[in-house]
Amino acid sequence: MGPSGCGKSTLLDALSGRLASNTRQSGDILVNGRKQALAFGTSAYVTQDDTLMATLTVKETVYYSAQLQLPQSMPLHEKKERAEETIKEMGLQEAMNTRIGGWSLKGLSGGQKRRVSICIEILTRPKLLFLDEPTSGLDSAASYHVMNRIIKIAQQDMRTIVASIHQPSSEVFELFDNLCLLSYGKTIYFGSSSKANEFFAVNGFPCPYMRNPSDHYLRTINKDFDDIEEGFGKNIITSGKAIDTLVMSYESSEACLNVRQKVLTICQKNGRLLENKGSQAGFITQCKVLTQRSFINMYRDLGYYWLRLLIYLALCLCIGTIFHEIGSDYGSIQARSSMLVFVVGFLTFMAIGGFPSFVEEMKLFTRERLNGHYGVGAFVIGNTLSSTPFLLLISLVPGAVAYYLADVQKGIDKFAYFVLMLFACMMLVESLMMIVASIVPDFLMGIITGK
Numbered sequence: 306m307g308p309s310g311c312g313k314s315t316l317l318d319a320l321s322g323r324l325a326s327n328t329r330q331s332g333d334i335l336v337n338g339r340k341q342a343l344a345f346g347t348s349a350y351v352t353q354d355d356t357l358m359a360t361l362t363v364k365e366t367v368y369y370s371a372q373l374q375l376p377q378s379m380p381l382h383e384k385k386e387r388a389e390e391t392i393k394e395m396g397l398q399e400a401m402n403t404r405i406g407g408w409s410l411k412g413l414s415g416g417q418k419r420r421v422s423i424c425i426e427i428l429t430r431p432k433l434l435f436l437d438e439p440t441s442g443l444d445s446a447a448s449y450h451v452m453n454r455i456i457k458i459a460q461q462d463m464r465t466i467v468a469s470i471h472q473p474s475s476e477v478f479e480l481f482d483n484l485c486l487l488s489y490g491k492t493i494y495f496g497s498s499s500k501a502n503e504f505f506a507v508n509g510f511p512c513p514y515m516r517n518p519s520d521h522y523l524r525t526i527n528k529d530f531d532d533i534e535e536g537f538g539k540n541i542i543t544s545g546k547a548i549d550t551l552v553m554s555y556e557s558s559e560a561c562l563n564v565r566q567k568v569l570t571i572c573q574k575n576g577r578l579l580e581n582k583g584s585q586a587g588f589i590t591q592c593k594v595l596t597q598r599s600f601i602n603m604y605r606d607l608g609y610y611w612l613r614l615l616i617y618l619a620l621c622l623c624i625g626t627i628f629h630e631i632g633s634d635y636g637s638i639q640a641r642s643s644m645l646v647f648v649v650g651f652l653t654f655m656a657i658g659g660f661p662s663f664v665e666e667m668k669l670f671t672r673e674r675l676n677g678h679y680g681v682g683a684f685v686i687g688n689t690l691s692s693t694p695f696l697l698l699i700s701l702v703p704g705a706v707a708y709y710l711a712d713v714q715k716g717i718d719k720f721a722y723f724v725l726m727l728f729a730c731m732m733l734v735e736s737l738m739m740i741v742a743s744i745v746p747d748f749l750m751g752i753i754t755g756k
């Protein structure tokens with residue numbers, strides 16, 4: 306816990322092995338006294354941003370994730386039951402069939418999206434779970450129920466949950482065993498959460514009667530507003546000075562000694578490595594689920610198939626009208642070149658138009674890949690299979706009709722023939738471009754994210 310910008314997310318990123326490459330990290334991160342890479346499925350991480358597929362419903366999102374993550378040997382109906390049970394645990398049963406939503410479609414609220422993100426990561430009941438502000442956007446009752454449920458999961462089979470939290474209510478605060486208070490990258494306190502009150506009181510900052518202890522701690526260690534505040538409490542002590550006092554005092558406190566002692570004991574034990582709880586589904590299942598999910602997403606996204614089709618159709622009609630019957634004399638050479646340049650230019654711009662959706666997809670891929678939901682190969686195949694055949698089919702149908710017109714009517718309807726052929730060729734080129742655009746960047750992303 307700590308004020309905004311104190312380094313909570315950075316600490317969680319470092320612990321879970323997801324620190325950005327431009328950040329320098331020192332020290333060792335040990336699990337049960339051993340070094341172990343925690344990305345790609347060894348631990349689960351609910352990040353601060355909810356990166357979800359906007360077109361899917363809550364049920365579909367969690368169900369597809371269950372198929373990707375749960376063991377291959379588990380029957381499909383059991384995966385479905387686990388998904389539904391987890392949705393209910395997060396209090397989302399009423400919103401099961403609501404779409405997630407995004408910029409173009411109003412769907413779930415911020416707090417509901419938060420709970421969907423948590424659902425996805427607790428499906429496999431991971432041994433080590435990182436949560437970055439799981440209660441942001443939730444009301445106090447929802448915060449309590451969500452945290453209570455997560456802590457119950459932790460208590461079963463000795464799981465470990467590391468969560469950063471903003472403004473917990475006193476009820477939620479009591480649920481935590483240990484508290485690490487951070488301020489501007491420094492540790493203010495790390496130890497039992499029930500003893501934090503005593504630590505603050507001993508150092509001259511007792512929690513006022515009837516005040517939520519977490520509010521008191523955060524108020525004491527936030528120096529962002531020192532310039533406009535008169536000082537802490539009745540004393541003229543600024544938060545900056547309070548932080549220095551607490552940091553110094555913590556270094557020599559019993560809590561700090563206990564933590565160091567515990568770290569030593571754990572290191573000497575040399576315990577078990579964590580098992581990788583990432584995708585336990587087979588490669589074929591991963592490809593199948595990702596193709597299906599991606600196809601539904603593209604089919605429901607107006608801009609992907611439908612708007613593209615409409616634009617191409619309109620363009621073919623325009624070009625057909627302008628360049629119809631351009632003849633075969635020398636003068637037509639220039640007109641043919643113009644048409645070619647125009648079509649190539651248009652196709653290039655249409656390819657650039659797919660970039661925003663590619664960026665969104667990459668965010669989702671990075672999150673799921675780092676949590677070990679599937680491999681790069683399955684993602685590339687899923688993406689290619691969902692985007693290309695549909696467009697290929699669309700290029701074949703007008704092509705076949707155009708041939709029929711040319712053959713049967715012997716050039717009677719030259720205009721329709723010309724437009725249809727143009728459309729078929731464009732869609733064919735578009736499908737080929739889609740294959741390249743699916744494979745190359747996806748593999749590049751796979752290399753960048755590490756596996």
Ligand SMILES: Nc1ncnc2c1ncn2[C@@H]1O[C@H](COP(=O)(O)OP(=O)(O)OP(=O)(O)O)[C@@H](O)[C@H]1O
Pocket residue numbers: 307308309310311312313314315316353490
């Ligand atoms: N130990 C550190 N040393 C240097 N810079 C740090 C350290 N920890 C965090 N920072 C920097 O401080 C800034 C804020 O960090 P971070 O996003 O982790 O804060 P936060 O507590 O999660 O904030 P919020 O609660 O608003 O999300 C970032 O620019 C980060 O790089």
